[in-house]
Amino acid sequence: DYMVKILFFTHSNKLSGGERSLFDIIRWFNRSMDVSLITPGEGRLSEVIEREGISVYKIPPSPVFNIRRERMGIRDFVNAGELGRIAGFISSIIHREGFNVLYTNSQKAHVIGALVKLRTTHVKLIWHFRDILEGKARLLMNALSFIPxxxxxxxxxxxxxxxxxxxxxxxxxxxxDRIKPVKLPGKFKIGYVGQIARWKGQMNFIRVMEGFKDDGVVGYILGGAIFEEQDYLELLEKTIIEKGLEKKIKILGWRDNVYDYFSGFDLLIHMPEKLEPFGRVIVEAMALGIPVIAHDIGAIKEVVGDAGILVNFKDYDAVRYHVKQLLTDMAFYETLREKGLKRYREVFRIERLIKEVKGIIEG
Known part of the structure; x- marks a missing residue:
């Protein structure tokens, strides 16, 4: 009788979008399969996984995990030389504990996973790919993509x-199961949700909010600088003060009970700087019955469908126009709300994801 035993591997022990998605998958599979996680050092992700009673293997810290994603060419990795050591460490755990699936969730994990697969050919390697890459990083991943x-x-x-x-x-x-909406000041509250990072485009939100004067519209930036983007957070705070927007835009920072704050918003705006690989916050907004305005870049159109408003890249005027439209036209607002809820229920429920991934693992 073939027992599926899965080792999930991510190089990031933080709890941003990709890791939250991984957490959902691990937690669901833990009901019916033998699952464990391997990840470097201590962090929020291993904390929440261990709280579920799931084993976590810790990889000793390594400079490999600090290579910036954009810089990930073949040479960077050869020079790091550490890769073989980490792959060997993971291979020995796979052999010792009898894992037959290695499931990688982040780009560096995919690279190391490919090396593990070359040493440990019996293991089934699955890459769960969450990034849109450019340049040499894209070349590297395409070169390795025939291994999983x-x-x-x-x-x-x-x-x-x-x-x-x-x-x-x-x-x-x-x-x-339980969400307790936090009451935030403002007649019409617009949220911008996600980790504070240049590519996430919080500065675009500030540009949009400049256009609202004394109309009860208040903007909230929800999320923390979890990937060494402290300088960008400081720049955002400085820009808000320089433009005299302290009453119009509040930075809420990282919150554990993110949905309690999120559910207090009347609208979500999402305007990333780079190609958006998915846009988890858009789905969260739809699930909470919050209309979405986003600019059309990367996967946003396929995620939003007809359940939100899409504008051209960085078209701040169009965003403001649609905010005012939603402020005054309650029937339109309600239609978008309903469409979003319907799209979430039909396309983005966790049961559907688990069923599809389970089919891939067992197939």
């Missing part, structure tokens, strides 16, 4: 960067 047994792409936009076929499986979310 299956690649799961989180959107068609992610799939398009590969030369080989991947399986498109959209992310999903499961809302907590």
């Amino acid at each position: 047994d299956t690649i799961i792409s989180i959107s068609k936009a992610v799939d398009r960067q590969f030369l080989r076929k991947t399986k498109v499986v959209y992310n999903a979310i499961s809302l907590p």
Whole structure:
């Protein structure tokens, strides 16, 4: 009787979007399969996984995990020389504990996973791919992409960067059973949600909010600088003060009970600087019955469908126009709310994701 035993591997022990999606998958599979996680050092992700009673193996810290994603060419990795050591460490755990699936969730984990697969050929390697890459990083991942047994792409936009076929499986979310909306000041509250990072485009939100004067519209930036983007956070704070927007935009920072704050918003705006591989916050907004305005870049159109408002890249005037439209036209607002809820229920429920991924693991 073949027992599936899965070792999940991510190089980041923080709890941003990709890791939250991984957490949902591990937690669901823990009900019916033998699952463990391997990740470097201590962090929020291993904390929440261990709280679920799931084993976590810790990889000793390594400079490999600090190579910036954009810089990940073949040479950077050869020089790091550490890769073989880490791959050997993981291979020995796979042999000792009898894992038959290695499931990688982040780019450096995919690279190391490919090396593990070359040493440990019996293990089924699945890449869950969550990034849209450019330049040498894209070349590297395409070169290695023929090693995994299956690649799961989180959107068609992610799939398009590969030369080989991947399986498109959209992310999903499961809302907590209890959400207690936090009452925030403002007549019409607009949220901008996600880790504070240049590519996430919080500065675009500040540009949009400049156009609202004394109309009860208040903007909230929800999220923390979890990947060494402290200088960008300081720049945002400085810009808000310089433009005299302290009453119009509040930075809420990182919150554990993110949905309690999120559910207090009347609208979500999402305007990332780079190609968006998925846009988890858009799905969260739809699930909470919050309309979405986003600019059309990367996977956003396939995620939003007809359930939100899309504008051209950085078209601040169009965003402001639609905010005012939603402020005054309650029927339109309600239609968008309903469409979002319907789209979430039909496309982005966690049960659908689990079923699709389970089929890939067992297939």
